[in-house]
Amino acid sequence: MSATTVHDRVLDLLRDPPAAPDTSAGYLDLLDPEEERAPSLAQSVMESTFLPQIYEKVWRPIGFNIAKGWPIGPGTAAEQAMTRAWLGLGRPGAADRPAATVLDVACGPGNVTRALAAGVGDGGLVVGVDASATMLGRAVADTSGPEVRPEVRYVRGDAVDLPFRDAAFDAVCCFGALYLFDDPWRAVDSMTRVLKPGGRLTVLTSRRLGLPASRAGVALLRRATGYTVFGDREVTRALTERGYTRVKQRRYPLMQAVGGTLPPR
Secondary structure, X not given: OXXXXXXXXXXXXXXXXXXXXXXXXXXXXXXXXXXXXXXXXXXXXXXXXXXXXXXXXXXXXXXXXXHOOOOOOOOHHHHHHHHHHHOOOOOOOOOOOOOOEEEEEOOOOOHHHHHHHOOOOOOOEEEEEEOOHHHHHHHHHHOOOOOOOOOEEEXXXXXXXXXXXXXXXXXXXXXXXXHHOOOHHHHHHHHHHHEEEEEEEEEEEEOOOOOOOHHHHXXXXXXXXXXXXXXXXXXXXXXXXXXXXXXXXXXXXXXEEEEEEOOOO
């Protein structure tokens, strides 16, 4: 599939396609550079110029794997395989990989985006969306070369109020970001809106320890940094309340994976 055709497919997914798309940085930029925003401390770290350089090889494998209970908990490869399975994608290299249209919300430097693409067959498309120009710059740089599937594209846009049209994607995932959003449940609403009936959603996010003093500490952490720590039932309840079925959860010491399926119409 040509780059032009894939570019047109991404534009067709948008709720309000721009008349003059800006792809000068290697991704489709939908955000106004002059737009004023006051990111939290946690968001500022994610949008820094330093973190994208170490995110995939240092920050994520060490920080996430410890939060998942390393060395007992799953490593990055096992986590990615589980995600592909929960989203209904195929195994890398398998002949029966579906031609799915997949969205990676708050994709950062694209490590999860590329892992999802490995489970998508010919005719599929994986889109990563993030608000950080520095993260997307890293994603574009790392998503190149003959070994990378051409059906991966990146969009700079609001990861809470997603710029895509209703029911545009077969599968949606959000890994390591829900706890950074000012309004995480609005983000879940937006992910649900862009998901097709019968589509699947998977989230990897924070988990609060069940200790008596943890609630006070979580509230203090939220006020100081903008980082939210979710209880064991908060995310599963949010999916159930929005109509998801077959809701599943895996709990790790400091993280949790939650997935569900929107019922067909």
